[in-house]
Amino acid sequence: MNFTEKQKVHVAILDLYEGFENQGMRGLREIIKHFAETNGLDLVTREFNVRQKNELPDTSWDIYISTGGPGSPLESEGLEWDTLYFNWLKKMESWNNDPANHQKKYVFFICHSFQLACRYFRVAEITKRKSTAFGVFPVHLLHAGEKEPVFSEMPDPFYAVDSRDYQVVQPNKHYLKEAGSQILCIEKERPHVPYERAVMGIRFNDYFIGTQFHPEADAIGMTLHLQSEEKKKTVIENYGLAKWESMIERLNDPDKIVWTHDHILPNFLKIATDQLLVDSGHVSI
Numbered sequence: 001m002n003f004t005e006k007q008k009v010h011v012a013i014l015d016l017y018e019g020f021e022n023q024g025m026r027g028l029r030e031i032i033k034h035f036a037e038t039n040g041l042d043l044v045t046r047e048f049n050v051r052q053k054n055e056l057p058d059t060s061w062d063i064y065i066s067t068g069g070p071g072s073p074l075e076s077e078g079l080e081w082d083t084l085y086f087n088w089l090k091k092m093e094s095w096n097n098d099p100a101n102h103q104k105k106y107v108f109f110i111c112h113s114f115q116l117a118c119r120y121f122r123v124a125e126i127t128k129r130k131s132t133a134f135g136v137f138p139v140h141l142l143h144a145g146e147k148e149p150v151f152s153e154m155p156d157p158f159y160a161v162d163s164r165d166y167q168v169v170q171p172n173k174h175y176l177k178e179a180g181s182q183i184l185c186i187e188k189e190r191p192h193v194p195y196e197r198a199v200m201g202i203r204f205n206d207y208f209i210g211t212q213f214h215p216e217a218d219a220i221g222m223t224l225h226l227q228s229e230e231k232k233k234t235v236i237e238n239y240g241l242a243k244w245e246s247m248i249e250r251l252n253d254p255d256k257i258v259w260t261h262d263h264i265l266p267n268f269l270k271i272a273t274d275q276l277l278v279d280s281g282h283v284s285i
Contacts (some may be wrong), residue, residue, distance in 0.1 A: 003119045009273050011045045012057035014085075016069030016112050020051055024054055024067050024110070027216035031261070033213050035269045056088040059095050059105065065265075068111030068194035068214060073126055073139045073166055082116075089120050096207050103279045106272035108265065109210030111164060114202070117225060118168050121179045124199055125170040131143050133162045134235075135243060136257060138188045139200050139213060145184035148211055150267045151201075157188070159256035160200075160213035162224060167198040168212060180205050187212075213262035226251070 013028055025047070036043040048055040058063065076082040096104045109117045118124050138157035145151050171183055182215050184201035201214045225231055226247060235244045 007277055008042045008044055009063065009276060010061045011043050011063045011065065012061040013045060013047045014050050014057070014066040014113065015047050016050050016067050016176050018069055018071070019245075020070050022068070023218055023221050024214060026221060027218050027261075028065060028067065028133035028265075029212075030218065031058075031216055032269070035266055037275065039270070041273060045200060054081050054084055054282060056084050059091060061099060062103070062106070063269065063278050064092070064105065064107040066107065066109050066113035066117075068113065068163070070080050070112075072128075073112055073115035077119075085116060086120055088118070089212060092208075093205075094199050096205070103276060104207050106268070106276075107208045107239060109208070109213060110216065111214060112265050114210035115166055115168060117208065118202070121181060121204055123172055123179060123181050123202065123204070124168045124173040126166055126168055126267060129165055131151075132238075133164050133167070134188075134239065136160070136247050137162050137213075138233075139185050140188065141185050142183055144203065145201060148182075148184050148209075149271055150203075150264060153261070153263055154265055155255075158213065158260055159250060159253075160211075160260050161217035161257060162187075162213050164212065165256075169198050170195045171199060184209075185211075208226075209268065211264070213260075216259055218261045219257050219259060222257070223248060223251050 005073065011032060013025070015025060017024065029045075032045060034042055035041070046057070046061075048057050050056060051069065073080060075213075092105050092107055095101050115126050136159055139160050141151065141158075142157040145154075145158070176182070182203045183199055184203055187198045187200050198212065201210065203209050226235065226244065232244060235247070252258075
């Protein structure tokens with residue numbers, strides 16, 4: 001909805017990239033900026049350098065987006081930043097579980113952060129893949145995903161940018177039920193290999209949701225990135241020319257990456273900001 005006077009909403013971005021060059025932060029900044037302009041909101045943002053500076057946001061923020069990042073989501077256990085991250089997660093969960101707190105905290109977990117959230121809630125196993133998943137792949141909705149508001153208007157399958165060495169597999173029904181979690185989508189079917197299909201999205205609870213893929217990836221930025229001499233050479237050496245050409249083609253298809261980029265995170269932001277403005281008394285249902 002649009003407002004004659006801009007309302008302030010505070011968005012914390014938890015940067016888990018550890019200083020590595022990436023397209024994720026730029027994508028998130030642009031989505032948030034466009035969403036604020038389109039909806040007449042003043043979205044105040046701050047980026048927290050989690051892994052290099054041990055920076056974690058407090059509970060004063062309204063919406064939290066936690067990014068992807070390099071490395072193992074398992075081997076960081078015991079490191080200071082990892083412990084602080086899990087403590088932050090516990091604070092967010094405790095805040096939302098307290099009936100005295102009417103304004104809840106909305107969190108979106110992307111890729112590496114999604115794997116950490118799965119570790120925290122113990123809803124599935126995290127294992128190293130036989131080979132790196134890198135490219136634009138179809139993602140298949142499950143029944144819960146078809147009803148998920150954040151996935152509203154997403155076709156089945158939809159396409160997403162995937163870049164990971166690890167995977168979330170073997171869902172734990174006990175802990176899924178205990179946390180009130182639902183699996184939303186899974187990776188493409190690969191009948192030529194005997195591997196389990198990985199979990200690609202989970203609704204952890206009423207306010208926490210995450211994806212294994214990168215919903216912030218945009219076609220223009222990713223295309224320019226892949227067309228750079230260094231990245232093109234790397235992809236072709238590791239995956240072949242056909243893979244590189246397929247990625248470029250899928251990136252520029254308006255029914256694939258463009259659609260995912262324009263719907264999933266904007267849907268999340270819309271749901272969160274609308275409810276936050278209702279809870280704060282700025283608007284009424």
